[in-house]
Amino acid sequence: MYFQASLLALAGALAQSTTAACVPRAKNFIYVVPDGYGVASQVLARDFYSITSGEGTVARPNTAALGVDAIVVGSVKTQASDNLVTDSAASGTAFACGIKTYNGAIGVDDDGMPVASVLEAAYLKGLRTGMVVTSRMTHATPAVYSAHVLYRDSENEIATQQIGHSHPFGPFVDILIGGGRRHYLPASEGGTREDDLNLIDWAVENGYTYAADRSEFEGVLDDGLLPLPYLGLYRSSDLSYEIDRDVEEEPSLLESVRVALDTLTNATESSSTGFFLMVEASRIDHAGHANDATAHLHETLMYNEVILYLKDYIDAHPDTQLLSAADHECGGLTLIDGFDPTALTRGQNSGAYLGQVMADYEGDDFAGFLRETILPAVGLLNSSDSDIAEWVSIAETEGISAAGLAILHAFAAEAGINWSTGGHSAADVVLYGYAEGHRQQELEKAIGGFRDNTELPGYVAQALDLDIPAATRLLRGNGTDWVEKRDLLSDIKKRANDDARAHNHDY
Numbered sequence: 001m002y003f004q005a006s007l008l009a010l011a012g013a014l015a016q017s018t019t020a021a022c023v024p025r026a027k028n029f030i031y032v033v034p035d036g037y038g039v040a041s042q043v044l045a046r047d048f049y050s051i052t053s054g055e056g057t058v059a060r061p062n063t064a065a066l067g068v069d070a071i072v073v074g075s076v077k078t079q080a081s082d083n084l085v086t087d088s089a090a091s092g093t094a095f096a097c098g099i100k101t102y103n104g105a106i107g108v109d110d111d112g113m114p115v116a117s118v119l120e121a122a123y124l125k126g127l128r129t130g131m132v133v134t135s136r137m138t139h140a141t142p143a144v145y146s147a148h149v150l151y152r153d154s155e156n157e158i159a160t161q162q163i164g165h166s167h168p169f170g171p172f173v174d175i176l177i178g179g180g181r182r183h184y185l186p187a188s189e190g191g192t193r194e195d196d197l198n199l200i201d202w203a204v205e206n207g208y209t210y211a212a213d214r215s216e217f218e219g220v221l222d223d224g225l226l227p228l229p230y231l232g233l234y235r236s237s238d239l240s241y242e243i244d245r246d247v248e249e250e251p252s253l254l255e256s257v258r259v260a261l262d263t264l265t266n267a268t269e270s271s272s273t274g275f276f277l278m279v280e281a282s283r284i285d286h287a288g289h290a291n292d293a294t295a296h297l298h299e300t301l302m303y304n305e306v307i308l309y310l311k312d313y314i315d316a317h318p319d320t321q322l323l324s325a326a327d328h329e330c331g332g333l334t335l336i337d338g339f340d341p342t343a344l345t346r347g348q349n350s351g352a353y354l355g356q357v358m359a360d361y362e363g364d365d366f367a368g369f370l371r372e373t374i375l376p377a378v379g380l381l382n383s384s385d386s387d388i389a390e391w392v393s394i395a396e397t398e399g400i401s402a403a404g405l406a407i408l409h410a411f412a413a414e415a416g417i418n419w420s421t422g423g424h425s426a427a428d429v430v431l432y433g434y435a436e437g438h439r440q441q442e443l444e445k446a447i448g449g450f451r452d453n454t455e456l457p458g459y460v461a462q463a464l465d466l467d468i469p470a471a472t473r474l475l476r477g478n479g480t481d482w483v484e485k486r487d488l489l490s491d492i493k494k495r496a497n498d499d500a501r502a503h504n505h506d507y
Contacts, residue, residue: 080103087152091328095325103497134178
């Protein structure tokens with residue numbers, strides 16, 4: 001209790017230091033969450049890019065800044081109210097709502113009471129709102145901006161709230177682009193809902209245009225713009241995709257961000273109020289949990305591409321500001337003696353994709369299947385017969401997932417890459433920020449330096465002139481019974497931390 005009280009007191013003191021500085025006003029704000037991304041993630045991407053583009057070699061490094069490196073403004077500590085190691089739910093709630101809360105919490109405080117997010121406050125102020133992610137739309141990070149449940153696994157209820165069906169504000173998000181279609185559909189239609197409620201049909205009936213894949217996405221575009229409101233749930237499953245994005249059935253994160261920004265800009269250009277957009281590079285985290293160096297690299301490179309695009313956008317739209325910080329580091333990634341990222345050029349597929357291919361194999365020569373199909377796709381080209389025999393034995397005794405992890409670790413070792421965990425770490429994360437011209441110095445003065453994660457939404461709220469406490473009062477105005485099962489809160493908190501330690505929540 002002493003630690004928690006001291007922690008919260010420190011967070012409050014830091015928050016006061018933020019409000020004391022002059023925050024530059026903005027019409028629009030973009031917040032980007034590179035989920036699970038740490039300092040080593042950026043070093044990996046930076047060195048890989050520099051060497052493969054010919055700027056240097058492993059023996060003669062000449063690594064230049066990449067993407068976000070040019071907009072470092074500080075660092076962020078990430079701990080939850082009940083654990084030094086946070087999960088995405090607690091840290092995301094801090095980013096979205098400005099409060100410390102327990103692991104597993106989605107938009108609720110330590111007592112299970114709903115607290116409004118900056119997105120909800122932006123909606124009440126008349127701003128357009130959007131969320132673009134590469135995870136399920138019902139996953140923790142998008143959920144904390146758009147729902148209020150006691151535990152992150154309540155994804156069916158999260159879907160019901162974030163589309164406006166059971167939310168006190170009704171529909172309030174103009175653009176939703178992500179996965180997790182199963183939580184919007186009843187079991188009778190291939191989903192996971194047991195209430196027979198088809199939220200996609202409900203959304204369409206309430207004005208949303210819906211797209212299920214790339215062809216439908218392209219089919220609804222009008223001069224490159226989305227109709228508003230728009231719901232794009234591109235994955236019926238949540239299988240990680242192949243690295244080769246040409247085979248994708250849905251737009252990349254960069255494509256989705258471009259279209260969402262163009263659409264929100266067009267919708268607000270003649271208005272005095274702008275937009276709030278939350279973007280999550282979700283699968284950096286998924287690859288960290290899987291200890292998949294190749295996928296982690298490519299997802300981090302995509303994050304840097306998105307940030308470069310957003311910088312150019314802000315240069316052309318100086319009434320817009322950007323903040324970006326990871327909710328936590330994932331995987332305990334370290335780059336050790338012998339580090340050579342060029343080995344990752346051999347990786348052709350994400351580990352999750354290959355794991356599914358392995359699980360689907362029904363032949364009688366698993367060793368040959370590994371040698372001819374899986375190992376070349378991973379990037380392991382010189383595995384011995386004894387290596388393969390060991391992986392076959394692991395698959396037989398511990399399961400396909402364990403064998404896949406052992407193969408990924410063997411490939412990472414060839415590149416001098418080490419993973420210390422399949423879960424999150426307590427490491428601080430880097431804070432990035434960008435504004436045009438003189439506003440950059442004002443941004444750095446107001447929010448730069450060492451920060452608690454609860455301080456960031458306060459900066460966003462001041463920049464956009466939002467009132468999160470007033471939004472919270474309105475959220476609770478007709479009672480809080482719509483936040484289900486608060487009588488089970490103590491059990492939920494214990495389960496959330498147990499799941500976090502076992503890193504077995506559904507990534």
